[in-house]
Amino acid sequence: MSHTEQIKAFVKKYYYYLGINKQQEITRLLFEIAKRERIDYTKVAEGLPKPPVRFSEIKNYLVMRRYPSFTKTGQGFKPSFFDVTIDPKLKADVTLKQQFKPKNLFIEESVSHTEMANRVSAHFPEGNIEIIKTYKQHLGKRRFGIDDYNKRLENFYLVREDYDFFKKCPCSANSAFCGYFVVNLGSGCPYECSYCVLQDYINSPGIIIPANIEDFFAAYRRLGRDIRCGSCELTDSLAFDHITGYSPRIVDFFRHYPKTMYELKTKSDNVELLTSVPGARNIIISWSLNPQKIVETVEYFTAPLMQRLEAAQRCATSGYRVAFHFDPMIYYQGWEADYEALVDTTFHAVDGCDVAWISLGTLRMTQRLKKIIENRFPDNTILDEEFFTGHDGKLRYPDELRVLLYKNMTSWIRKRCKDVPIYLCMEEKSMRLKL
Template sequence: MRGSFITYMTIDIEGFRKHIEENYSEFGVNKVQEILRLVFEISKRERIPYEDIFDAAPENGKEGSHRFMHLKQYLLQRRFPSFSKEERRKHGLFKDLSIEPEYRASIKKSERIIPKRFFIEEAVSKTALVDRLRKKFKTAEFASISTYKDHVKNRVYSLKDFNNRLDEFYIVQEKYDFFIECPCSNNSVPCGYNTMNLGIGCGFDCAYCFLQGYINSPGILIQANIEDYFACFKRTGKDIRVGTGQFTDSLVFDHITEYSPLLVEFFRGYPKSIFEFKTKSDNVDLLFTVKPSENIMVSWTLNPQIIIDNVEFGTNSLEERLQAAARCVDYGYKVGFHFDPIIVYDKWKDDYECVVNRLFDLIDDKRIGWISLGALRMTAKLKQVIENRFPQTNILDGEFLIGYDEKLRYSQRQRDIIYSTMKSFIRAKSKSVHLYLCMEDQGLCSACDINTGDMQKV
């Protein structure tokens, strides 16, 4: 993939379709869809008109399936130039191609989110969180609802609702899923992470985010009964690695909930457990209102600035994230870093090496709890969502195949290069920092000599 992450050319999908139907009239609906998808991706990837692609196509075969197979093989070779013939069979291209302008995301600058409207479940109307919200956001609208489930049960959701999710905050009572194990892909090596389900929905707009694939809510959900989470944890009596960064950014709403001091104080009492805040923000001020603890980690997702500018919309810059990490270290917290997802483009090696070097320029490796590595991956459904919300992004232009977990992934050969390269950058700066792979199978962990299973002992 090229170094730029934005395609500014206009791609006429219906023009593609009309050309195929007129010039390949013997193709049925499914074959038209396959060719349409391939030509669309080649045109976007190479930034050329679709006519140029057809003009270069071989003339083998005059009609029917023979003609179709020759055209398809030519297009597959052009779309996946580095893949072997076997790998091309696992391309996983979705036949359906439908991009609706009304679903396009509205890109906002990085700034603190100020809620406009709260819907409060009756069961949590007297909680400390709701009391704080009423005092803090006096210009916001507050409405009472019986339950979130009843309030939304007859609504039908689309990507338009997801785009407008920050217009509505739902303050709810959690009854069941206080803590859940990380939803690891089938056959992936588990890292021992557990999720404290204290918030659903994120204030950022990262083009690759898996949360886009779950369009089942009109807004952001924040659980108000944090004391019940603490009570549940006390009952389980487990020593675990746990955090809040799975279904939301751990700190993006911290100025709203003011939960971080409560979490630090609670988990201070469980020194054999590790609690992790995971974020792309610099919203760390409340962490400095309480005494730090050695079992509390604040972690940042890192990427080169070109990716942050063009893919991780609304997030803080790389330098802002690293400076926030340095502040946390100076105050006494341990920190962690997640290079996930790593995205391949022309200068990716140079740019990621610069990020690693800057990280270790600012942070003492003795204060780093761990660094994780993960390559860009997605479900087929998520790919369609990305195409609609971010039609100009080029992160989908890479060469993906269906992986061991049915997700679209870079080839194993490419991922081996990614992880081995990143490991060499990190080990040049620190021989001792914990490294692990996120959502990868044992074969690749072994090939890269990165023992992800050890994280279950950390």
């Protein structure tokens, strides 16, 4: 019997007189408290009022123990007590970084004779090549789950993209609009960041790359206006660059549109192709940054912090501007010293005049993503903090904590660079007024 099943059996035995929803709430709280405090759930249960007892008394005790800061301040909140089910078979393997060598190469018929098809076939000579009519037809109406996501690197799809070339950033409801346009130049990522939103909404059994980048350029020309855009919503912008060879083509195209800013956002150090061509100041190469402690324990298989910053140095030297996203910032004991050191290290590596912008954001997730994280990364600690349902329905740190994180980061950044633009990502509009 699994740990979670033991808790459910305990609750069912001793609180048989309560309805299933109330039993579920007790189970969820026992599970989270035991995980947070690093003790067995039976130790938590020892403090419970002895049954039979009213549900409100049980819940009050557990909530006060799980959310101590909320209960101390008396702040109203709505914690989420959805069912807890952990399937050991869904655990992500983060013991050894996999080389990206897909077993299967699925190439749409319409792009099978393109230079990109030849490039991909040559890059993976041992892959089993199958020509398919279309990606959509090949998959049919099948839905894919966590187990498929865990195996995503086994399958590579080369397709013709016909829509969503440029679309407005899907900012959360009631969030301040960032004015960003998302470019759909691929789907899927080789990294295993335990907080990654892609786990939540990618319904695909593999990595998907469009072969028709010339159609993206044509779509931009049809827009007929200057924009701020980037290819980082559904994939890492540079993780597959050595396979696609797209970055030099993007640079050469957009250098002719100097008022449009194109961002390549990454957690890699894969900048060889970028630095092989003259840079352009409207091409922004950006990195998501966190302290090395977080890189090692949360952002599995990504480039170490110093390698990301060394790559940023190389890009700045090559004529690009760079940007940094301290997002998601993760709260833990000792975060202040680590994040202040992160800011100092960042500006020691890169001159502030080469930094186009900096964004700040804190850890947030949907309830569904929380359940995915619990299954794929059962040993995680990022879920142990106190979260509440925010303005957009996502689980977030409380307002006071987010303000503290943002104010400190802004102060540390301003000490090193007074003029760099700083903005909040996926935050409610009112948060700006609190800083």
